[in-house]
Amino acid sequence: MKHNNYIFIALLVFSLSIHAEVFKCKDASGKTIYQSNPCSSGSMPQGVIKVKEMTPQEVEDSKARLQVWQKEQAANDAAKKEAEKQQQAELEKQESLELQRRSVIAQEQQAIAAQQRQNQPIIVAPPYGRGRYWNNGGFSSNGSRNPTMLPQQQPNIPWNHTPAGQAPAPMNPPAGQAPSHNGGGAGFHNR
Numbered sequence: 001m002k003h004n005n006y007i008f009i010a011l012l013v014f015s016l017s018i019h020a021e022v023f024k025c026k027d028a029s030g031k032t033i034y035q036s037n038p039c040s041s042g043s044m045p046q047g048v049i050k051v052k053e054m055t056p057q058e059v060e061d062s063k064a065r066l067q068v069w070q071k072e073q074a075a076n077d078a079a080k081k082e083a084e085k086q087q088q089a090e091l092e093k094q095e096s097l098e099l100q101r102r103s104v105i106a107q108e109q110q111a112i113a114a115q116q117r118q119n120q121p122i123i124v125a126p127p128y129g130r131g132r133y134w135n136n137g138g139f140s141s142n143g144s145r146n147p148t149m150l151p152q153q154q155p156n157i158p159w160n161h162t163p164a165g166q167a168p169a170p171m172n173p174p175a176g177q178a179p180s181h182n183g184g185g186a187g188f189h190n191r
Contacts, residue, residue: 025039054062116189
């Protein structure tokens with residue numbers, strides 16, 4: 001379609017010129033070229049086309065046809081642009097609806113997942129070494145106390161390691177310091 005438009009414009013321009021010699025040349029690749037100058041050395045002349053001179057009435061008619069054609073082309077281009085704008089707006093509307101649809105689906109799936117989480121029982125395992133099936137709190141299955149099932153405990157040894165029945169040795173302050181009597185404190189201070 002565009003190729004025909006260019007040919008039509010070229011014919012109108014050629015028809016408007018008063019001196020009308022057109023040279024038909026063929027270049028090295030075999031392409032036919034129409035030009036107003038004689039063929040160059042790299043191309044072969046195919047012939048000279050003599051165009052008859054137009055009367056002033058024919059020139060005015062061709063100018064009028066050119067203007068009508070240009071107006072039609074402008075109207076067609078405007079209609080195409082408007083159609084493209086409408087198509088783009090419709091496409092954006094469809095994309096927006098698709099995004100909304102996906103958002104609704106995602107919200108529904110989240111609601112279903114939340115409902116399923118609420119309906120599932122929560123299983124809490126007792127800490128390791130405690131509970132009905134682990135160590136049983138020191139009780140056997142028949143209810144009697146079984147000390148071998150209790151967790152192992154360190155013996156309760158006093159911090160000063162004095163044998164049972166003996167009193168701990170009194171603590172003396174270091175040399176050069178006197179004990180302070182500040183209401184039960186065991187602190188020492190310098191004098």
